[in-house]
Structure formats: C-alpha cells, structure tokens
Amino acid sequence: MIQGKTVLAVIPARGGSKGVPRKNIRQLAGKPLIAWTIEAAQQSAYLDRIVVSTEDEEIAEVARQYGAEIPFLRPRELAQDDTPGIDPVLHAVECLPFYDFVVLLQPTSPLREASDIDRCIEMCVSRGERACVSVTAADKPPQWMYQLDRDFRLQPIVPQAQLLTRRQDAPHVFVLNGAVYVAQTEWLKRSRSFLTENTAAYVMPKERSLDIDSELDLRIAAELLKATT
Structure with a gap:
C-alpha cells in the first residue's frame, strides 16, 4: 500500500514461449527465471x-513454491502467441477487483530490483500520473537505424537532411525495457494500454534492463548475476 492506495502485482507467465521453450521456468543462476521476479516483488515496500x-500447471506450481499466489488459471485463449500483452492484466484485475493500482512485472526481466518497482510506483502515485513505465537509454540513435528494401538498399527509419555521424550530436532517446509497468486500475481498464500520452517514464540503468528473449540473453543474464551475487 502507498498513500492509502492498494497495489496489485501481476506476473504473466504462459507456458508456450517459442524463442526459448519453457522460458519462464528455465534455470537461471540456480533458480527458475520467474523466481527472480517473484522475489523482487516480495521485497517491494x-x-x-x-x-x-x-494457464500452465507446472509454472503455477513453481510460482507457488517461491511464494506467489495463483488465485486462478488463465483461460487458454488468453495464452496464445497472438494474445495482446495487456489482456492477461485486464483479466487479472477483473478477477481481483478493488485494487487502486496494478503493476505488471514480466518474468523476462530478472535483473530488475525491488527498488525499481518501488520508484516506478512512487513516481506514478506521488505525481498523480495515470501510468508509469520503465525505460532505459537506447543503444543507438534512431538516425542510425535502417530498413532494407527489396534490393537490400538502406532506407532510413528517420529521414534526415544531413547524415548523423557523431553520437554526441544525437538526441537522447529511450526504449521500453519491459521491467515495470504501473497504472491506475480504473484508468487502465478504460485505456486498455499502459502506453498513452499520459504515461510517465522511470529510467533504469542498462545493467538492470536486460529482457530475456533468446538463449544468448539467458547466458548474458547468468554472467551478470554471477558478478553480483
């Protein structure tokens, strides 16, 4: 609770991940991937x-072992490859009403800390924001990004009159890192998205912003966790 407002955390973890099979319960530095997010959430103030x-019984059992609640199993139609990411969150707040704020914590962000969760919540509540999400500085400016046409020629994403050659001349840009999403529950039910013109940003450092999407990401996360534990 913060300033008299109740806060629900939702950790979505479907069983059918494709890039890394059974990703949410893959071992990472001695524990299942999802356990890192559960434990960070438990340390939140x-x-x-x-x-x-x-929707997966095995994931549910692993989550229970690490202290998370499984008050319902998600309908399988909300656990498909093409299911929008917001749908499991909206389903959760319909099943568990009366919380003032909802926090989405994706299990693919094992380096996120409890302090990141709390600072994002604080920013949302203390400033009266509708929503706040975590971001990190982009690796490359959009002026250095291109699409390829059918002839494999470069087509700039951001049209520019003059080629940007020095990083120092590039604007500071940020990307979603997928670690923390916070929103007023009733507002989220209406907007059906954490990302609108009313969304504020909480900036996280690169070293805590890794999003697990591949086997390489798992290896990188393991090395980073080894260095900090």
Whole structure:
C-alpha cells in the first residue's frame, strides 16, 4: 500500500514461449527465471498482493513454491502467441477487483530490483500520473537505424537532411525495457494500454534492463548475476 492506495502485482507467465521453450521456468543462476521476479516483488515496500497469471500447471506450481499466489488459471485463449500483452492484466484485475493500482512485472526481466518497482510506483502515485513505465537509454540513435528494401538498399527509419555521424550530436532517446509497468486500475481498464500520452517514464540503468528473449540473453543474464551475487 502507498498513500492509502492498494497495489496489485501481476506476473504473466504462459507456458508456450517459442524463442526459448519453457522460458519462464528455465534455470537461471540456480533458480527458475520467474523466481527472480517473484522475489523482487516480495521485497517491494508497496505491493499488497503478488499473483502469477498462467494457464500452465507446472509454472503455477513453481510460482507457488517461491511464494506467489495463483488465485486462478488463465483461460487458454488468453495464452496464445497472438494474445495482446495487456489482456492477461485486464483479466487479472477483473478477477481481483478493488485494487487502486496494478503493476505488471514480466518474468523476462530478472535483473530488475525491488527498488525499481518501488520508484516506478512512487513516481506514478506521488505525481498523480495515470501510468508509469520503465525505460532505459537506447543503444543507438534512431538516425542510425535502417530498413532494407527489396534490393537490400538502406532506407532510413528517420529521414534526415544531413547524415548523423557523431553520437554526441544525437538526441537522447529511450526504449521500453519491459521491467515495470504501473497504472491506475480504473484508468487502465478504460485505456486498455499502459502506453498513452499520459504515461510517465522511470529510467533504469542498462545493467538492470536486460529482457530475456533468446538463449544468448539467458547466458548474458547468468554472467551478470554471477558478478553480483
């Protein structure tokens, strides 16, 4: 709870991940991937309830072992490859009403800390924001990004009158890192997205912003965790 407002954390973890099979319960530095997010959530000063939304019995059992609640199994139609990411969150707040704020914590961000969760919540609540999401500085400016046409020629993403050659001349840009999403629950039910013109940003450092999407990401995360534990 924060300033008298209740906060629900939702950790979505479907069983059918494709890039890294059974990703959410793959071992990472001695524990399942999802455990890192559950444990960070448990250390938060503000989360009143931590639930895992899954359709998968094995993931549910692993989550219970690490102290998360499984108050329902997610309908399988909300666990497909093409299911929008917001749908499991909206399903969760319909099943568990009366929380003032909802926090989405994706299990693919194992380096996120409890302090990141809390600072994002604080920013949302203290400033009266509708939503706040975590971001990190982009590796490359958009002026250095291109699409390829059918002849494999470069087509700039951002048209520019003069080629940008020095990083120092590039604007500071940020990307979503997928670690923390916070929103007023009733507002989220209406907007059906954490990302609108009303969304504020909480900036996280690169070293805590790794999003697990491949086997290489798992190896990188393992090395980073080895260095900090």
